[in-house]
Each structure stands twice: as C-alpha cells, then as structure tokens.
Amino acid sequence: MADQPQTVPTDADVVAFVDAVDHPVRRRDAHRLLDLYGRVTGEDPQLWGPAIVGYGRYTYRYASGREGEAGAAGFSPRKAATTVYLPDGFAAYADLLADLGPHTTSVSCLYLKNLDDVDLAVLETILRRSWETVSAPGFGQV
Structure with missing residues (x-):
C-alpha cells in the first residue's frame, strides 16, 4: 500500500461530474x-476530492504514524486514461491481469484507455476481490 496524499469525500454530484468529463x-x-462498481460494492458513489469517484471507506495507518481515510474502491476518468484504484496493489491479481486486455499499472493504479x-x-x-480485501477489518493497518 503506497503512501498517498489524503483526499476527502465531498457532497458533489457524482453523475454531474461524470457527465462533465470532456473526453x-x-x-x-x-x-x-458507475454501474460496475455499484454491482460490486453495493455502495453509492461519492466524489473524493475534485476527481475521484469512490465507494466505501477504509482507514489506513502507516509505520510513520500517518493516518487517514480513503475510498475502499474507486476510479477517476483522467485525460490520458481512466485510473482504477486498487489499494491492495496487484500481487494477488497477476493471473487476472494477464487476461484483462490492454492496461498499464503503477503502485496501486490500473490505467485503462x-x-x-x-x-x-x-x-x-x-474489483470484487479488491473490494472484499480492502473492506475486511484490519486492512490498511501496519
């Protein structure tokens, strides 16, 4: 789990945000x-910061003592690609990623064009496996 800047949930209209995406x-x-995550999580979406659609929440605590809260699942429609956030990383998904199709990854981000x-x-x-992992008690604690 990468040390990430804290983003906070807002009351912004998620559908209006998605409708306003230029690309x-x-x-x-x-x-x-929105439909896929709704099925997977059973949660309503919430806009975290200006551009991340998140579902659920988890609390994280790093060895440094830094604590925060983040969406347990989410995505962001960025200019170059849609970013899918997997807070649990990719180690458990290597076999699935091989069958996914065109994508790139970083520490906890999956990029889909x-x-x-x-x-x-x-x-x-x-997404379902990640949701189950991140939503489990104790995830994000060191």
Missing part, C-alpha cells in the same frame, strides 16, 4: 464503471 470515451467508460478493449468480466473479478 467522450472516458465519459462513456465512467458511466459504465478504453473499456471496449478489456475483458469486463475479468475487471469485475479484480
């Missing part, structure tokens, strides 16, 4: 992800 593919994909090019069943499996 047509990112906007379309964001609407599809077009959901039409990925296997949505594989993506749903990754």
Whole structure:
C-alpha cells in the first residue's frame, strides 16, 4: 500500500461530474464503471476530492504514524486514461491481469484507455476481490 496524499469525500454530484468529463470515451467508460462498481460494492458513489469517484471507506495507518481515510474502491476518468484504484496493489491479481486486455499499472493504479478493449468480466473479478480485501477489518493497518 503506497503512501498517498489524503483526499476527502465531498457532497458533489457524482453523475454531474461524470457527465462533465470532456473526453467522450472516458465519459462513456465512467458511466459504465458507475454501474460496475455499484454491482460490486453495493455502495453509492461519492466524489473524493475534485476527481475521484469512490465507494466505501477504509482507514489506513502507516509505520510513520500517518493516518487517514480513503475510498475502499474507486476510479477517476483522467485525460490520458481512466485510473482504477486498487489499494491492495496487484500481487494477488497477476493471473487476472494477464487476461484483462490492454492496461498499464503503477503502485496501486490500473490505467485503462478504453473499456471496449478489456475483458469486463475479468475487471469485475479484480474489483470484487479488491473490494472484499480492502473492506475486511484490519486492512490498511501496519
């Protein structure tokens, strides 16, 4: 779990945010992800900061003593790609990522340029497993 800047939830309208995404593919994909995450999490989306659609919450505490709260699942329709956040990282998903389709990753981010090019069943499996892991008691504590 990477040390990340703290983003706080807002009361902003998530659908209005998604509707305002400039890039047509990112906007379309964001609407599809709203449905997918709703199925996976059973939660309503909330805008965290100005541009992250998050679901649920978890508390993290680093060895440094820094504590905070973050969405247990979420995504952001960025200019270059849609960023899917996996707070538990990618170690448990290597086999699935091989079957996902075109993507890139960083420490806890999965970058997708077009959901039409990925296997949505594989993506749903990754998101469901991550949600279950991050939502479990004790996740994020060192």
